[in-house]
Amino acid sequence: MTTVLQLLLEGERLDTAQLASILNQSEAEVSAELERLQAEHILLGWRPVFNPERAQGELVRAVIEVRISPEREGGFDRLAARISQFDAVESCYLMSGAYDLLLFAKGKDLREVATFVSERLASVEGVLSTATHFMLRAYKEQGHLLLSPTESGDKPAVSP
Amino acid sequence: MSDPSQQFVADHVKGLPRSGIRDFFAIVAKMPQAISLGIGEPDFVTPWHIREAAIFALEKGITSYTDNLGLLRLRREISSYVENNFGLSYHPEREVLVAVGVSEALDIALRAVLNPGDKVLYHEPCYVSYSPSIVLAHAKPIAVATSAKDAFGIDPEAVAKAWEPGCKVLMLNFPTNPTGGVTERAKLEQLARFAVEKDLLVISDEIYSELTFEGEHTSIASLPGMQERTIFLHGFSKAFAMTGFRIGYACGPQVLIEAMMKVHQYSMLCAPILSQEAAIEALKNGTPAVEQMKEAYHRRRDLIVRRFNEIGLDCHSPKGSFYAFPSIEKTGLSSIDFCKGLLEAEEVAVVPGTAFGESGAGFVRASFSTSYERILEATNRIERYVEAVKG
Ligand SMILES: Cc1ncc(COP(=O)(O)O)c(C=O)c1O
Numbered sequence: 001m002t003t004v005l006q007l008l009l010e011g012e013r014l015d016t017a018q019l020a021s022i023l024n025q026s027e028a029e030v031s032a033e034l035e036r037l038q039a040e041h042i043l044l045g046w047r048p049v050f051n052p053e054r055a056q057g058e059l060v061r062a063v064i065e066v067r068i069s070p071e072r073e074g075g076f077d078r079l080a081a082r083i084s085q086f087d088a089v090e091s092c093y094l095m096s097g098a099y100d101l102l103l104f105a106k107g108k109d110l111r112e113v114a115t116f117v118s119e120r121l122a123s124v125e126g127v128l129s130t131a132t133h134f135m136l137r138a139y140k141e142q143g144h145l146l147l148s149p150t151e152s153g154d155k156p157a158v159s160p
Numbered sequence: 161m162s163d164p165s166q167q168f169v170a171d172h173v174k175g176l177p178r179s180g181i182r183d184f185f186a187i188v189a190k191m192p193q194a195i196s197l198g199i200g201e202p203d204f205v206t207p208w209h210i211r212e213a214a215i216f217a218l219e220k221g222i223t224s225y226t227d228n229l230g231l232l233r234l235r236r237e238i239s240s241y242v243e244n245n246f247g248l249s250y251h252p253e254r255e256v257l258v259a260v261g262v263s264e265a266l267d268i269a270l271r272a273v274l275n276p277g278d279k280v281l282y283h284e285p286c287y288v289s290y291s292p293s294i295v296l297a298h299a300k301p302i303a304v305a306t307s308a309k310d311a312f313g314i315d316p317e318a319v320a321k322a323w324e325p326g327c328k329v330l331m332l333n334f335p336t337n338p339t340g341g342v343t344e345r346a347k348l349e350q351l352a353r354f355a356v357e358k359d360l361l362v363i364s365d366e367i368y369s370e371l372t373f374e375g376e377h378t379s380i381a382s383l384p385g386m387q388e389r390t391i392f393l394h395g396f397s398k399a400f401a402m403t404g405f406r407i408g409y410a411c412g413p414q415v416l417i418e419a420m421m422k423v424h425q426y427s428m429l430c431a432p433i434l435s436q437e438a439a440i441e442a443l444k445n446g447t448p449a450v451e452q453m454k455e456a457y458h459r460r461r462d463l464i465v466r467r468f469n470e471i472g473l474d475c476h477s478p479k480g481s482f483y484a485f486p487s488i489e490k491t492g493l494s495s496i497d498f499c500k501g502l503l504e505a506e507e508v509a510v511v512p513g514t515a516f517g518e519s520g521a522g523f524v525r526a527s528f529s530t531s532y533e534r535i536l537e538a539t540n541r542i543e544r545y546v547e548a549v550k551g
Binding site for chain 2: 002010013014018021023024112155160
């Protein structure tokens, strides 16, 4: 049986009533399921996907590689959680390889991101080094092609 | 007012119906804002890895003709795909022909085997080109009606009843466009015995077979004694979402493939090489994408069928394809009037059942190859329209 989660993962924007209709459930059942998904931190929130070039043109985005020293208890978790708290950090992941944390960060201009890295991030105790890469241009945003969006072309409205 | 050029048109072409629904299509074409459930092709674009294979081939300068039968690499892939998925074994060098879609494969199969005046049995409602293709091969189409009470599967007794001396070919298409009908194995076996008894050649168009939602798809060619009297047609348009590539294939006994190859070689030469390259990639690596699309169609099917039944338009659940075929009998309207009225009142396009043969009267075809949102909105509008019509 199809679940609310499966439908959401398909990525079409649907409200509760529509989800209910597709799944042949009541709206109350769908709402309860959405609440459960949120309560269990499976569904974290709802966010529109923007073309960063068009919607947030002035915003500067960067990825930052961070090396940190693991701790005797909890490994990287405490420091990672702490670094994640900064508003400038949009996402934070623990990686295998040459560095430990990968941050996706944003700021209103270059200086703001630079200040964040040098004054906030690098000064956190346990941070060993950082390497910041500024994003120049977006080509694909969360599954959406920006430069060559798929077009339906001249597909006829009715075909045999 | 007859145009003097009329005299040059061949009689059997003049005689082909201009298909009443062309006028209907023309109206729809002028209403881009309408929600269309009239589309007979996937709403997905071809999976990227397949498109990429075509681009790569083009970049490499692969722009030539191919062997008339198609690239041997492709025929090998087809041969193993058909073996794995249908349990049929065909020799890639002699028993497989790559064509420009199932459309061409069907046309050359008919032209290769029919003599003027031969008769062809086929089930109706069916794909729009069946009857005209038979006529264009100078043969006589004999329609066998299928009905909602059998979920549009074929009734072997009805076929036996429709048979008359001179019948040479039986054409089958399961799952069926426009009804989504399939035929259970026991009935297929009965049909196979009938084909043997009457010495019929079967042309089986299995283009929707991957999109079978319930039960296993069985090819009639895999039944005892059938492979030697069956031309198996399949293609990439539906399951792999490759309609624009225009590529399909036929598998059959060497003698028949050879005969088809003659027609193909003099009329088409070969299928486009870039599409053949894309098809190789589709067969090698396309199955996960096909599965994913099938799941999406499955969910949409459940939704649209339920909505039609809620609205009061009786609709069987199609076991395959991406078409629902609800009855509109309760509205008291003819198929074409229902469709025109719906388009006018609610700007929703569905295709009149009669477009697929007389036995489609009282039904419409609604494709669910579109988004949930559109299916929901379209069925809400149909509901409003049906209420208004019932008064
Ligand atoms: C039953 C059936 N056969 C054949 C075709 C044509 O397929 P192709 O694109 O391979 O020519 C279609 C397309 O709608 C179809 O529905």
